[in-house]
Amino acid sequence: MATKKTHTHWKKTTDRNYLGEWDLPEKGDLVVTIDKYKEDEKVETFKGDKKSTENHFVVWFKEAEKPMILNTTNKKRIAAAVGSPYIEDWPGHKVALYRDKVKAFGDIHDCIRIRSNAPEEKIYICEECGSEIKAEAGHTPKQIAAASKKQLGRELCMECARAAKEEEKQDQEDKEDGK
Secondary structure (H helix, E strand, C coil), X not given: CCCCCCCCCHHHHCCCCCCCHHHCCCCCCXXXXXXXXXXXXXXXXXXXXXXXXXXXXXXXXXXXXXXXXXXXXXXXXXXHHHCCCCHHHCCCCEEEEEEEEEEECCEEEEEEEECCCCCCCCCCECCCCCCECCCECCECHHHHHHHHHHHHCCCCCHHHHHHHHHHHHHHHHHHHCCC
């Protein structure tokens, strides 16, 4: 069976401190839970050769390794999705992040957008261990469940899928050795 090649976005090769569109799945949404926020986070920015520090509104998500700088559009969308314009009400709510394009500075740029409606989220349960399948390695629970169903015949969390693949590999090696 041919293995599927994975592709690495060039922006991932740079140490980025904040969430960018390159951190999202190529297709579909990444549903995350707002953990906390900071109104005046000092953020290093680069304009040409000049490095400066600016204050930005930054939000952290429970499922993401890096925080995200929010622009006005995404703040408005969180307010709509959460149902409150008050930032103190936002932690604990789920929002859906997706890739989009925006015209800025005379060019088209990739960006992260937040859906303005709350995500309708199906909970996927691992058929092996019974735990909820969580987003991991840039993949949504739906993507993880679908991939394991296709490859292994059942919806599994990443840990159980790895174990099942290892078991299949060991079984194959045992067959080849005549055991």
